[in-house]
Amino acid sequence: MLFRGWEAAVDGPWPDVATVVDGVGGTHLVVTRHALVRQVLADPVTWRPDNALDAVTPIPVAALRVLTGHRFRLPPTLANNAGPSHPEIRAIVAEALHPDRVAAQRPWLTALVRTRVAGIAAELAAGRPVDLHARLAADLPLLALARLVELPDAPVGAVKNFARAALELFWAPLDADRQQALAAEVGRFHAVLREFAGAGGGLAARLRGAGHSPDVVVGALFFLLVAGQETTSQFLTLLLHRLTGEPEVRAGLRAGTVAVADVVEEGLRLEPPIVTWRRVAATDTTLGGTPVPAGSSMLLWLARAGRDPEVVAEPAGFRPGQRGSRRHLAFGAGAHRCVGAQLARLEAAVVVAEAAPLLDAVTVVRPPWCPDNLTFRMPDAFVVRRTSRDTVADTPAGEGA
Numbered sequence: 001m002l003f004r005g006w007e008a009a010v011d012g013p014w015p016d017v018a019t020v021v022d023g024v025g026g027t028h029l030v031v032t033r034h035a036l037v038r039q040v041l042a043d044p045v046t047w048r049p050d051n052a053l054d055a056v057t058p059i060p061v062a063a064l065r066v067l068t069g070h071r072f073r074l075p076p077t078l079a080n081n082a083g084p085s086h087p088e089i090r091a092i093v094a095e096a097l098h099p100d101r102v103a104a105q106r107p108w109l110t111a112l113v114r115t116r117v118a119g120i121a122a123e124l125a126a127g128r129p130v131d132l133h134a135r136l137a138a139d140l141p142l143l144a145l146a147r148l149v150e151l152p153d154a155p156v157g158a159v160k161n162f163a164r165a166a167l168e169l170f171w172a173p174l175d176a177d178r179q180q181a182l183a184a185e186v187g188r189f190h191a192v193l194r195e196f197a198g199a200g201g202g203l204a205a206r207l208r209g210a211g212h213s214p215d216v217v218v219g220a221l222f223f224l225l226v227a228g229q230e231t232t233s234q235f236l237t238l239l240l241h242r243l244t245g246e247p248e249v250r251a252g253l254r255a256g257t258v259a260v261a262d263v264v265e266e267g268l269r270l271e272p273p274i275v276t277w278r279r280v281a282a283t284d285t286t287l288g289g290t291p292v293p294a295g296s297s298m299l300l301w302l303a304r305a306g307r308d309p310e311v312v313a314e315p316a317g318f319r320p321g322q323r324g325s326r327r328h329l330a331f332g333a334g335a336h337r338c339v340g341a342q343l344a345r346l347e348a349a350v351v352v353a354e355a356a357p358l359l360d361a362v363t364v365v366r367p368p369w370c371p372d373n374l375t376f377r378m379p380d381a382f383v384v385r386r387t388s389r390d391t392v393a394d395t396p397a398g399e400g401a
């Protein structure tokens with residue numbers, strides 16, 4: 001899903017590179033082919049990441065005042081950092097998320113998910129509807145992140161509200177009143193982060209120890225709290241919803257003929273929580289034969305790249321293990337490729353392995369609803385109830401990319 005209404009922005013089939021004006025006045029070059037998206041991601045000199053966190057709807061003075069009142073600053077740290085500090089900051093974060101440390105979380109996470117699934121099964125059996133987003137997706141990634149990276153001691157609900165407010169403030173089409181309210185929410189939590197950045201242990205202490213300024217520590221924590229848990233929460237919900245409409249895949253999981261890891265990759269290809277990601281052209285150049293003036297906002301349509309027929313055998317079908325399934329760009333590519341990919345994969349694998357059997361006997365009461373947002377899917381809920389004994393759930397999957 002691009003911004004609502006964008007599907008109609010281009011007359012006929014999408015060209016490889018299309019110029020589109022968004023609803024708030026910005027012009028973007030939308031890149032639709034896998035090879036071109038990859039080419040841009042792989043070359044951070046020609047295509048800089050500086051605009052990755054720019055607000056899509058320019059933030060008006062009144063909301064900016066609210067942010068500065070909380071001493072909000074977002075210097076280049078990770079995703080939007082093209083400078084020489086990027087590799088060092090990235091290495092410190094990557095160490096905290098090392099594959100061995102991530103793998104060590106599996107027993108804890110499996111036990112937690114198993115307990116929750118048992119509770120959900122009992123409620124479904126009693127005939128009650130259950131919101132799988134709230135029960136299996138919303139908080140698990142944050143709990144996992146907190147075990148790997150020391151985080152401010154804030155209630156889960158407060159972190160989730162802050163993260164979702166940040167995704168809306170920076171990536172949604174907004175009016176001034178909403179911006180003001182979101183700026184207050186984001187600013188409040190930013191102040192908590194600032195305090196923690198100065199005194200917290202773990203990752204914050206390591207970044208401070210490496211000589212990074214408090215602004216950099218806050219920026220890294222800010223991005224991790226948003227990118228490092230909200231994205232995976234969204235993905236878990238989108239994947240569970242998709243699997244509800246894929247009875248053959250679930251049968252394969254049951255029979256052991258379909259691998260959980262292949263289901264996760266096919267899910268990332270077809271239901272990526274991050275639909276687009278931005279870069280900015282550093283010089284006058286061309287992309288796939290299209291002239292690109294310096295300063296152009298490049299909107300890389302990651303979700304569409306995952307469905308490129310040049311890469312994947314059956315682009316629209318959920319076929320775990322099919323040719324090209326793993327070549328999706330859901331985690332980006334190149335110097336800024338997602339450092340949390342291993343963690344996200346582990347979380348999704350555990351949830352699929354433990355929760356897929358639940359989906360064999362449910363009907364969707366309320367599919368996930370996704371608000372208008374340039375980049376993030378942000379599903380809000382996913383409610384199911386038990387299907388009567390003689391029917392098996394086969395609900396059509398929701399809105400695709």
Ligand code: HEM
Nearest residue numbers: 078079227228231232235331332333336337338339340344
């Ligand atoms: C399904 C879940 C996730 C998806 C789809 C996802 C996707 C992405 C994408 C598209 C980027 C930009 C890559 C680029 O510019 O080439 C990114 C960057 C990043 N992600 Fe993730 N991510 C996920 C989960 C996570 C998790 C669990 C963490 C950490 C706990 C994380 C931490 C980061 C960081 C730190 C960056 C910036 C890397 C850099 O600029 O060097 N992400 N992610």
